[in-house]
Structure formats: structure tokens, C-alpha cells
Amino acid sequence: MSNHSIDYRNDFKNISIATLATALFKRGLKNQCIQNISPLHSSGKKLIGTAFTLRYIPAREDINTIEVFKNPEHPQRVAIETCPENSVLVIDSRKDARAASAGSILITRLHMRGCAGIVTDGGFRDCTEIAALDFPSYHNRPSAPTNLTLHQAIGINEPISCGDVAVFPGDLLVGDADGVIVIPQHLIAELTIECLEMTHFEDFVLQEVKNGSSIRGLYPPTNPKTLERFNNWKKTQNHIK
Structure with a gap:
């Protein structure tokens, strides 16, 4: 070997990921499985890729209006367009699925750009369309489509929390039917x-x-x-x- x-x-x-969890546990790492998420995609394709992160905070109504989505430099849009090929977009949505982390158009764009998958501890909208993609997608639960401004995208490719797990850019994410585990780089x-x-x-x-x-x-x-x-x-x- x-x-x-x-x-x-x-x-x-x-x-x-069960085998990976055992190996990490031997090294004293007991909290590497992202909690309370499940695969949305129905293809069964495995998630394997390095982390590229996006962080949300609670929205502040005076600066996070519907108009901000017209800005090409909006952090969510920038993350979608800059997540590298073979990387996983990992989103800190504060474990809150009331507002969507992304929808089918943005996730399809990640797929077409050659990214490896997407993980959020919040939720997605357009779940039927996302489930049909051959693209590993993990979330907490479906989000209400109208709750657009409960979250505010604020940070790109920095250390985040996702499902109570610390995720650093460059960490490896592996996901199967059991869930997603984070392997320190x-x-x-x-x-x-x-x-x-x-x-x-x-x-x-x-x-x-x-x-x-x-x-x-x-x-x-x-x-x-x-x-x-x-x-x-x-x-x-x-x-x-």
C-alpha cells in the first residue's frame, strides 16, 4: 500500500463515510459528519470534492432587499461563478431552511461548470428539478420559495460552520447515502x-x-x-x- x-x-x-468516520475517530476527530442533512439528488452519484465555502448571516432588511439580486457582485452569484471545477460549494445557512440557499438554476449552473456538488445546512427551492440532476446535492429540507430575504450572503471561501461542523476551504467532502463527512486537508x-x-x-x-x-x-x-x-x-x- x-x-x-x-x-x-x-x-x-x-x-x-462510515469507514472514514472510523479513521477520523482514531485520530480524535469525532465531529466531522455534517448533521441533519440528506441527499436530494436521486442519481445516487457520490459526492467527492474539496470545499469552497459561502456564508450567510441573518438578513438586515434595509440593505438586503430584492434589488440586491440584480448586482452581479452579489456574493451568492459570485460563489456560483467562481467555485472551482471539482470543488463542492458548502454553505453555512445557519441551519435555517426557511429561506432557500439556492434553487435549480444556480445549482444547474454549478453542474454545468464542472463542480462536484453542493451542501447546505439550510434548504433548497425547486427540489424536484434539483433531484433530477446528476449532481450531488445535500440539504436540510425544502425551503419556502417566497422567503427570499431571511438570509444575507456575506462571505466567500472562508472557514464556516455547516451542520455543526467546521469546514475550511480545501477540506475534502465525501458524501454518500449516509450523509457527508469533512476530512481536514x-x-x-x-x-x-x-x-x-x-x-x-x-x-x-x-x-x-x-x-x-x-x-x-x-x-x-x-x-x-x-x-x-x-x-x-x-x-x-x-x-x-
């Missing part, structure tokens, strides 16, 4: 290698269980013969090096 060439977008396709490479090995072992364990094995001594591998069988099993798997 030490000679493994890191390819994050390819490697993390095969690593569940400096841990990405070592978690790739460790979690691929963990994933291979879990594949082996699942096959053993399907063949009738007890989990005692198998999971975790407290029986020394378990790891011996695992190493022999790996030699038979062409995709494992």
Missing part, C-alpha cells in the same frame, strides 16, 4: 491509503459472513488467522495491489 498513487476522486469512490493523503485498506478488509469480512462465518474473531480481527486469510484473499483480487 505504501506505493499507492493518490487519486482522490477515484479512490474515494470506493470508501464509505492535511489528512487526505494518509486517510486515502488507510481507508482503502479498511475497505478491502470490510469487503473480505462481508464475504466471510455471507459464507456463514461468525463475527467473533473476524470483526474485529482478534483471531490471528483472520488476517492471514485476509492477506491470502487479497492475492486473489485483481483490483487490489
Whole structure:
């Protein structure tokens, strides 16, 4: 495994957020799963990409009128147009879904620009259209379309909170049907290698269980013969090096 060439977008396709959570927990990081969000997209496509952030604050009515959306430098619009290819737009919506973080037009624009997905601890409008996109989209719940000015976009690509998790620009977000986890940037490479090995072992364990094995001594591998069988099993798997 030490000679493994890191390819994050390819490697993390095969690593569940449950496995990543275990690896992070071993390092003392217990609060990396974004809380109270779920996938809106129905394609099942996995979310994998580095964080590009947008922060909202409570709107102040005298400066956050409907007219501000005509400004091409509006922070929400700027974030949509500058989020890099293969990055995830992560939005701090204060865990408040009363006003939409974005709608189908803006999210389609992210999709067409080659971004990797979008995550908010608030909500989206136009949920039917967003769900039909082959674009990983996670939110709290649908937002009322008319509540346009409860939030005010204020900060772009700075540290934020999303679903009670600290998200720094450049952190890696991985999402599947279970939710979304945030991997600190400096841990990405070592978690790739460790979690691929963990994933291979879990594949082996699942096959053993399907063949009738007890989990005692198998999971975790407290029986020394378990790891011996695992190493022999790996030699038979062409995709494992």
C-alpha cells in the first residue's frame, strides 16, 4: 500500500463515510459528519470534492432587499461563478431552511461548470428539478420559495460552520447515502491509503459472513488467522495491489 498513487476522486469512490468516520475517530476527530442533512439528488452519484465555502448571516432588511439580486457582485452569484471545477460549494445557512440557499438554476449552473456538488445546512427551492440532476446535492429540507430575504450572503471561501461542523476551504467532502463527512486537508493523503485498506478488509469480512462465518474473531480481527486469510484473499483480487 505504501506505493499507492493518490487519486482522490477515484479512490474515494470506493470508501464509505462510515469507514472514514472510523479513521477520523482514531485520530480524535469525532465531529466531522455534517448533521441533519440528506441527499436530494436521486442519481445516487457520490459526492467527492474539496470545499469552497459561502456564508450567510441573518438578513438586515434595509440593505438586503430584492434589488440586491440584480448586482452581479452579489456574493451568492459570485460563489456560483467562481467555485472551482471539482470543488463542492458548502454553505453555512445557519441551519435555517426557511429561506432557500439556492434553487435549480444556480445549482444547474454549478453542474454545468464542472463542480462536484453542493451542501447546505439550510434548504433548497425547486427540489424536484434539483433531484433530477446528476449532481450531488445535500440539504436540510425544502425551503419556502417566497422567503427570499431571511438570509444575507456575506462571505466567500472562508472557514464556516455547516451542520455543526467546521469546514475550511480545501477540506475534502465525501458524501454518500449516509450523509457527508469533512476530512481536514492535511489528512487526505494518509486517510486515502488507510481507508482503502479498511475497505478491502470490510469487503473480505462481508464475504466471510455471507459464507456463514461468525463475527467473533473476524470483526474485529482478534483471531490471528483472520488476517492471514485476509492477506491470502487479497492475492486473489485483481483490483487490489
